[in-house]
Amino acid sequence: MPCDFNSQVQVTKEVRDYLKKPTFDNWQWDDPEMMILLRQMFLDLGLTTKFNIDMETLHLWLFEIYKHYNDVPFHNFKHCFMVTQMMYGMCCLIDLPNKLDDLDILTLITSAICHDLDHPGYNNAYQINARTELALRYNDISPLENHHCSVAFEILERQECNILRNLNRDEFKRLREGVIRCILATDMAKHNEVLKAFRSIVDGFDFANKDNKAMMMMIVMKVADISNEARPMEVAVPWLDCLLEEFFNQSDLEKLEGLPVAPFMDRDKVTKPSSQIGFIKFVLLPLFEALGELFPVITDDIIVPVRKALDYYTDMQNALEEEKKRKEAEKCEANLSGLVPPRNDSRPKQNGVVQ
Numbered sequence: 055m056p057c058d059f060n061s062q063v064q065v066t067k068e069v070r071d072y073l074k075k076p077t078f079d080n081w082q083w084d085d086p087e088m089m090i091l092l093r094q095m096f097l098d099l100g101l102t103t104k105f106n107i108d109m110e111t112l113h114l115w116l117f118e119i120y121k122h123y124n125d126v127p128f129h130n131f132k133h134c135f136m137v138t139q140m141m142y143g144m145c146c147l148i149d150l151p152n153k154l155d156d157l158d159i160l161t162l163i164t165s166a167i168c169h170d171l172d173h174p175g176y177n178n179a180y181q182i183n184a185r186t187e188l189a190l191r192y193n194d195i196s197p198l199e200n201h202h203c204s205v206a207f208e209i210l211e212r213q214e215c216n217i218l219r220n221l222n223r224d225e226f227k228r229l230r231e232g233v234i235r236c237i238l239a240t241d242m243a244k245h246n247e248v249l250k251a252f253r254s255i256v257d258g259f260d261f262a263n264k265d266n267k268a269m270m271m272m273i274v275m276k277v278a279d280i281s282n283e284a285r286p287m288e289v290a291v292p293w294l295d296c297l298l299e300e301f302f303n304q305s306d307l308e309k310l311e312g313l314p315v316a317p318f319m320d321r322d323k324v325t326k327p328s329s330q331i332g333f334i335k336f337v338l339l340p341l342f343e344a345l346g347e348l349f350p351v352i353t354d355d356i357i358v359p360v361r362k363a364l365d366y367y368t369d370m371q372n373a374l375e376e377e378k379k380r381k382e383a384e385k386c387e388a389n390l391s392g393l394v395p396p397r398n399d400s401r402p403k404q405n406g407v408v409q
């Protein structure tokens with residue numbers, strides 16, 4: 055039971071080091087263990103000490119977070135964990151604690167943990183087309199992301215799980231603004247706009263400029279959110295299965311309800327390579343490479359694996375096309391032999407083939 059936090063549990067040095075790596079494999083850990091690992095990130099980043107967060111409050115908060123992720127195929131607690139783990143890994147790899155202040159680091163980790171709270175498993179397009187309560191509440195403007203933020207701060211309103219209770223008014227205000235900004239940036243409808251804005255500041259990036267810093271934090275949040283393809287294949291492929299399962303559930307429901315269906319969610323149109331090739335080429339690599347311009351240190355561990363994933367899915371696509379062509383040729387041949395009536399003339403055959 056995930057609430058059964060044992061404060062005595064010690065995480066070994068080996069696991070603490072592994073937790074910092076983009077190669078971390080979530081499929082080897084259960085939910086209660088992942089809660090302990092989230093706690094460890096707070097401890098190892100020094101956030102509990104710097105912001106005077108007591109263990110009991112941290113446990114209650116993490117358990118509340120756990121309870122507010124739904125049992126859906128993709129946007130569940132494991133996704134929350136993996137996004138946070140990638141965020142933590144990037145903080146370590148880029149050495150963000152020496153480039154940002156403590157409150158920025160707390161903002162990034164809190165944003166990652168909260169970024170998909172109470173996700174129903176149906177995306178914004180569905181919310182808007184089906185005129186759900188969320189779409190009505192937020193006037194079709196990033197209904198899900200607004201909801202995730204709102205749930206995050208509702209949880210923090212409860213004193214027993216308010217990990218921010220020792221922040222002063224200004225600190226809380228700055229953290230709240232930062233978390234809202236980071237979570238709203240995860241709406242893929244804003245992707246091009248956010249990336250363009252970041253690209254325009256990469257040359258001449260200034261860590262002392264708070265707008266530059268805020269923009270970079272949004273990009274780091276986005277990278278962490280969609281980073282599955284930067285993972286080893288044995289970690290990434292099951293995540294793609296989960297994503298497609300959620301997409302197909304949505305498109306099945308849309309077909310039943312007579313709502314528009316996006317082709318990338320349609321089980322009759324999508325294959326794994328067709329889902330990933332465009333996403334990697336046009337979404338992941340431009341985003342990751344933009345961050346790589348500012349922080350070249352992410353190249354080997356985060357960008358190169360994404361390029362390899364593109365090769366993997368391109369090979370798979372080619373193999374599928376070859377197979378399709380082969381099957382079509384076979385079918386054609388079978389049809390021809392069935393259709394052409396046997397001739398009983400005595401014309402000569404060449405190489406055994408009727409001419």
Ligand SMILES: Nc1nc2c(ncn2[C@@H]2O[C@H](COP(=O)(O)O)[C@@H](O)[C@H]2O)c(=O)[nH]1
Nearest residue numbers: 170240242279280281282283297329330333
């Ligand atoms: N085709 C793929 N789409 C992906 C992948 N990873 C993420 N996504 C899409 O991005 C959004 C944003 O993430 P969210 O967790 O904030 O919702 C997600 O819903 C998918 O539509 C991927 O590997 N392939």
Ligand SMILES: [Zn+2]
Nearest residue numbers: 137169170279
């Ligand atoms: Zn997410």
